[in-house]
Amino acid sequence: MNWAQGQATASNATRDYAHRPKSGVASGSSVRRDASVVRHRRRSSESRSLQTWAITTSVLLWGSAFVAIRHVGVEFSAGPLALARLFTAGVVLGIVVLLRRPGVWPARRAWLKVIVVGLTWFAFYNFALNWAEQRIDAGTAAMLIGSGPIFIAVLAGAVLGEGFPRTLVTGTIVALIGMLLIAAATSTEARTDLLAVLMCLGAAAAYAIAATVQKPLLAQASALNVTLLTVLVGAAACMPFAPDLIHEVQAAKATTVGWLIFLGVGPTALGFTTWAYALARSPAGRLSVATHLVTPVAAIMSWALLNQTPPILTLVGGALCLVGVYISRRKAR
Numbered sequence: 001m002n003w004a005q006g007q008a009t010a011s012n013a014t015r016d017y018a019h020r021p022k023s024g025v026a027s028g029s030s031v032r033r034d035a036s037v038v039r040h041r042r043r044s045s046e047s048r049s050l051q052t053w054a055i056t057t058s059v060l061l062w063g064s065a066f067v068a069i070r071h072v073g074v075e076f077s078a079g080p081l082a083l084a085r086l087f088t089a090g091v092v093l094g095i096v097v098l099l100r101r102p103g104v105w106p107a108r109r110a111w112l113k114v115i116v117v118g119l120t121w122f123a124f125y126n127f128a129l130n131w132a133e134q135r136i137d138a139g140t141a142a143m144l145i146g147s148g149p150i151f152i153a154v155l156a157g158a159v160l161g162e163g164f165p166r167t168l169v170t171g172t173i174v175a176l177i178g179m180l181l182i183a184a185a186t187s188t189e190a191r192t193d194l195l196a197v198l199m200c201l202g203a204a205a206a207y208a209i210a211a212t213v214q215k216p217l218l219a220q221a222s223a224l225n226v227t228l229l230t231v232l233v234g235a236a237a238c239m240p241f242a243p244d245l246i247h248e249v250q251a252a253k254a255t256t257v258g259w260l261i262f263l264g265v266g267p268t269a270l271g272f273t274t275w276a277y278a279l280a281r282s283p284a285g286r287l288s289v290a291t292h293l294v295t296p297v298a299a300i301m302s303w304a305l306l307n308q309t310p311p312i313l314t315l316v317g318g319a320l321c322l323v324g325v326y327i328s329r330r331k332a333r
Contacts, residue, residue, distance in 0.1 A: 088264025118233025
């Protein structure tokens with residue numbers, strides 16, 4: 001072998017060595033990558049668990065609200081009831097905000113959205129639902145209010161760009177059938193007040209508009225702060241009912257006032273905060289289908305408090321609601 005051949009051989013050996021996989025480095029990089037994937041999956045799993053707990057809390061509290069409104073509505077009219085509920089929630093949320101670290105507040109350009117959510121969902125929705133529940137039975141009211149998630153799915157798909165996945169559409173239809181079965185089983189009125197029906201549909205539409213507007217708002221500010229501000233807007237809009245509220249509180253039973261406070265603390269302050277937390281981390285259309293469970297929860301709670309056994313049709317409807325929610329929460333393949 002001459003000198004030139006020796007140099008070529010050495011050069012090739014050097015090149016082959018340089019391009020040979022460095023097992024130690026590759027292994028270390030792979031370990032770090034795998035650890036990062038594990039941490040990401042763990043955080044995603046924890047986030048999904050928190051979302052599930054949050055929406056479950058909202059569903060249970062909102063279901064109990066239907067029972068409480070029926071009870072409180074005997075001694076409180078629609079407007080004062082809405083104001084008392086929102087005022088109590090505003091006080092509770094305000095104390096919580098003062099005691100904890102201040103979160104992110106909405107920017108000035110987002111205040112119009114805050115006002116829209118406060119007026120549509122907290123002021124109008126509460127007043128309309130209270131007014132309607134004093135004129136139609138719980139089954140009919142639940143059926144009409146239950147159209148809200150359908151409106152949300154349509155608005156979220158068209159306005160927020162979430163689309164219309166097959167699982168969402170299928171789950172919504174199944175849950176709607178279940179809700180209609182519950183309404184048929186619990187309806188007790190032979191005739192229905194047309195204006196009350198229109199008020200329920202208006203409340204459902206307001207709920208859908210507010211949820212659609214609230215979704216991008218929660219991308220800019222914390223769920224707690226957004227809920228506090230929108231509740232205060234709703235309470236301010238209901239202030240004309242303050243004189244009537246003072247009069248009705250003085251004449252009401254202590255137990256009724258207790259139910260009134262529960263409505264403000266539970267379904268409003270906590271229920272809407274957990275809803276906002278889940279909405280900030282989930283597609284609005286998919287999350288809204290879960291609220292179909294409010295109807296069977298309300299039916300079960302009302303019968304539990306009245307010591308009555310739910311009709312078989314109600315149990316079947318509740319099962320269909322659960323199946324519909326499960327289908328809608330699955331990812332389309």
